[in-house]
Amino acid sequence: MESAVRSHPAVADAAAFPVASELAEDEVMVAVLPRPGSVLDPHDLVRHCERELPAFAVPRFIETVPELPLTETGKVRKTVLRERGVTADTWDRTAGVSPVVRPGPG
Template sequence: MSLVVRSHRQFAFSTGYLGDPERHPASWRRTGDRVIREPDGSYRFVDRVKDVIRRRGENISSFEVESAVRSHPAVADAAAFPVASELAEDEVMVAVLPRPGSVLDPHDLVRHCERELPTFAVPRFIETVPELPLTETGKVRKTVLRERGVTAATWDRTAGVSPAARPRPG
């Protein structure tokens, strides 16, 4: 479910959008967060609504994929995002920033993720990056990663090699 917050006082959460004074205050109530209500009545953050990956009928939390990838000892940071699938919907891709001095083996990372995630959430595409694109507030700019998508440097779990190293048909 999406998290919606309300206050009895106008502008209790925000006084407006920087550089966009015309934006309607009603939109301030939607946080853009996907949450699960626990049996005790508390809410648990699952992901940003726009960051959910849809793969073969399953909704995958990029937050949960990132948490699993970050728990690998050679990983400093990671961002999970959807890329187009040849079958329909999305495939899971991660951009991974290795820890300084570490060498990241994608096969090892996949084996690690297989222990941490359901099969459908294990990333198909892995790309080691020197840095993640960040906003001014330090959040990963996933739109930049989604737009870039699979590159010649991306490792494909189903092929086991980067697309550039695969033999071309014909």
């Protein structure tokens, strides 16, 4: 799933992780680091994911981040992302409301 998200031209890096759902099972969330100078449109990223992934894997939640939390060995610390969960800056594709999306550094 992460490789499909990373294949979007505005994405430099991404981490996918589950977050609790108010409806049933966990939902898919991705934290996305935009490419320098790019502005990420979450609608466009979802359309891209719909072409690349099965429906159950298309993220419900997307949050752009200035950096991903990394371990000393360079792996993404997904526990940090899961613990933070959905925030006020998180875009929810089922809500139809898009927050301001920050451009990548650079």
